[in-house]
Amino acid sequence: MVRHKKHHGVRLRSLFLWHRYFGLTAALFVMTLAVSGVLINYSDELQLNKRPVQADWLLDWYGIAAPAIADGYAAGPHWVTQVGERIYFDTQEIDGAAPPLFGALQLAGTLVVAAGNQLLLLTPQGKVIDRVGGLEGLPENIRAVGAAGGHVIVQTAQGDFQGDDQLLAWRSIDANGVDWAQAAPLPTPLRNTLVKEYRGADVSWERLLLDLHSGRLFGRIGVAVMNIAAVLMVLLAISGVWHFFKRKRR
Amino acid sequence: MTLFFSNVRRLKGAPAHPSFYRSLWLHALLLLCLLWQMPISSAKGVYLAPRDFLQEVFDDRPPPTQTLWITKEIGQGAEEILGHPLRVMRVHYWAQGKRSVWILEEIGKEQPITVGIVIKAGRVAQMRVLIYRESRGDEVRQPFFLDQFKGATLQDGEELDRTIDGVSGATLSTRALTKLARLALFLDRQRNAHGSP
Numbered sequence: 001m002v003r004h005k006k007h008h009g010v011r012l013r014s015l016f017l018w019h020r021y022f023g024l025t026a027a028l029f030v031m032t033l034a035v036s037g038v039l040i041n042y043s044d045e046l047q048l049n050k051r052p053v054q055a056d057w058l059l060d061w062y063g064i065a066a067p068a069i070a071d072g073y074a075a076g077p078h079w080v081t082q083v084g085e086r087i088y089f090d091t092q093e094i095d096g097a098a099p100p101l102f103g104a105l106q107l108a109g110t111l112v113v114a115a116g117n118q119l120l121l122l123t124p125q126g127k128v129i130d131r132v133g134g135l136e137g138l139p140e141n142i143r144a145v146g147a148a149g150g151h152v153i154v155q156t157a158q159g160d161f162q163g164d165d166q167l168l169a170w171r172s173i174d175a176n177g178v179d180w181a182q183a184a185p186l187p188t189p190l191r192n193t194l195v196k197e198y199r200g201a202d203v204s205w206e207r208l209l210l211d212l213h214s215g216r217l218f219g220r221i222g223v224a225v226m227n228i229a230a231v232l233m234v235l236l237a238i239s240g241v242w243h244f245f246k247r248k249r250r
Numbered sequence: 251m252t253l254f255f256s257n258v259r260r261l262k263g264a265p266a267h268p269s270f271y272r273s274l275w276l277h278a279l280l281l282l283c284l285l286w287q288m289p290i291s292s293a294k295g296v297y298l299a300p301r302d303f304l305q306e307v308f309d310d311r312p313p314p315t316q317t318l319w320i321t322k323e324i325g326q327g328a329e330e331i332l333g334h335p336l337r338v339m340r341v342h343y344w345a346q347g348k349r350s351v352w353i354l355e356e357i358g359k360e361q362p363i364t365v366g367i368v369i370k371a372g373r374v375a376q377m378r379v380l381i382y383r384e385s386r387g388d389e390v391r392q393p394f395f396l397d398q399f400k401g402a403t404l405q406d407g408e409e410l411d412r413t414i415d416g417v418s419g420a421t422l423s424t425r426a427l428t429k430l431a432r433l434a435l436f437l438d439r440q441r442n443a444h445g446s447p
Contacts, residue, residue: 068420095337123339130340135300136315168315168342 001111019239022232036213039208048206063215065161071183073104073207075111079190083198087115087204089126089137090191093201096120103145103181112167113151114145114181119152119167132167139170146180153178185202199206282430284393296381296389300353304344304368313346316441324440329430331408332356343438343447349375350441351435358384365427367434372429374402387420390427404435 045048053059057225061185072081073192080101081088087097098116105112109130111122117140118133131137141157160175177223211217214224304312318341320328328336337355342352348371356364361383368376378398379391389395398414405411410432416424 121340128338130317130338130342135304136342164319168317 002058016243019243020109021238022236022239026232026236029226030233033213033226033229037207040209043206043209046059048124048209049204051205052200053203053205054200059199059203062203063068064199069186069191072186072190073101073181074184075104076106078106078111078113078124078126079186080111080113081113081190081194082188083194086198086201087113087195089113089122091190091197092204093197094120094122094126095128100132100179102142103183104185105145105147105179107147108150108154111146112145114142114154117142119163120143121167130167136168137170138163138167139248146175146178148178149174155180188207196241275293290429294383294385296390298378298380299362300364300366300367300380303353303378304351307349307351307366307368308346308377315342317342318347318437318441318444325439327408328433329438331436332429343437343441344405345441350438352437353380354430354433356426356430356433358426360384360421361424363390363423363430365430367431368435369438374399374435374440376400377427377431379427382423385425387417387423389417390420390423393433395424396427399431402431402435404432404439407410408432408436410435 001094036150039046039048059181067084068081070078078090079088080094081159082099082101084098087094087099087101091163094115095114097113097120099118100221102114104114106124109124111124111126113120113122117138118131120131121129123129130148139154139158139161140217142154143165144155148162152167153173154161154163154170155175158172160173160178161170162175163170163174166248208217215222218225259317275349298306318324318415320336320339325336350369352367353364354367355364357363363379363383364378364381366378366380367374377396379388379396382388382391395415395417398412399410402410402412408426414424414428
């Protein structure tokens with residue numbers, strides 16, 4: 001009987017010891033998960049999804065390199081540039097514009113940007129007036145955009161087309177004397193600003209916290225470690241409850 | 251399964267044998283494996299190309315594109331409905347007789363949902379989810395949900411004259427589609443008020 005009790009005590013001590021080790025190992029992860037979890041829950045209120053991470057070392061960690069910026073298109077006093085998969089009006093990303101950028105020009109106070117399979121019409125302030133695509137009759141496979149006689153001309157694989165005043169009807173033309181939009185080197189300050197803008201726009205604080213929470217911030221190993229931490233926490237809970245009832249029984 | 255029931259019997263007060271815990275772990279492991287293998291389906295997709303939607307509505311003869319300029323007054327109304335300003339200053343639509351078709355977009359959670367809406371005599375005649383880009387919540391494209399909008403019209407405060415029952419797990423998509431139905435009805439009223447054909 002005495003031997004049984006002694007044996008029981010040893011087992012309980014060993015369980016307690018395991019419980020402490022699990023607790024100690026899991027502590028760091030519990031803190032990380034709890035803090036990141038609470039912040040993620042209040043992501044909307046804190047607008048974390050709109051706050052870009054700008055620390056260079058974190059962006060380097062994510063492997064976000066500054067893309068090679070091709071030349072831009074001067075449209076009046078403004079520049080339209082493609083950086084990576086984004087199209088910028090000066091330093092402001094154009095809402096709803098998709099690459100590749102084929103050209104941009106200014107016509108009667110309106111900026112016309114040919115990108116992807118659509119034409120975007122912008123105000124001189126960069127606000128999108130309209131997006132015209134195939135649904136509105138824009139010819140497919142645009143290669144370049146230009147102007148002639150106050151009309152917008154698009155060059156496509158099927159030939160050149162001239163748009164009406166609203167850019168909703170297009171007719172095939174033999175283009176002569178078209179002033180095609182030409183790419184030109186960007187001013188250096190604008191190029192530098194665009195690189196910074198582009199890098200910062202990719203990772204928000206919400207993304208960073210989500211990746212920290214899941215362990216993805218450290219790649220596949222990070223996820224595996226977080227999984228092990230989750231198992232440890234389950235073991236911690238089990239050993240804690242077990243220990244509680246064993247002691248109560250004694 | 252037999253193992254499971256034997257475990258249940260043991261849980262009912264019988265003293266725990268080491269094999270009991272072993273089998274419990276086995277079950278937990280099996281469950282984990284099953285969860286691991288569960289396919290993760292994506293809701294993303296082009297369900298009907300906007301061009302095909304127009305062809306379908308107008309029996310393969312869609313009318314020319316028309317535009318409605320967003321004046322200050324229209325912009326304010328649209329902003330009240332959407333909760334944010336319209337992303338463009340000119341909206342396209344296609345109209346024939348008393349029918350007008352609007353192809354509009356609104357963000358559900360993170361991505362825009364493209365919806366085709368047919369308005370006839372001031373009421374929603376048809377609504378279709380054309381392109382769904384969110385990773386989940388595409389149940390809103392099912393007729394059981396969209397049919398709720400049929401016949402809906404605007405009442406005071408630019409609200410729909412009926413309650414739209416949401417789809418669980420797709421609350422934001424439900425909200426986006428409801429806003430788009432209201433917006434299409436509002437824009438249709440504006441085009442009539444501004445003398446468009």
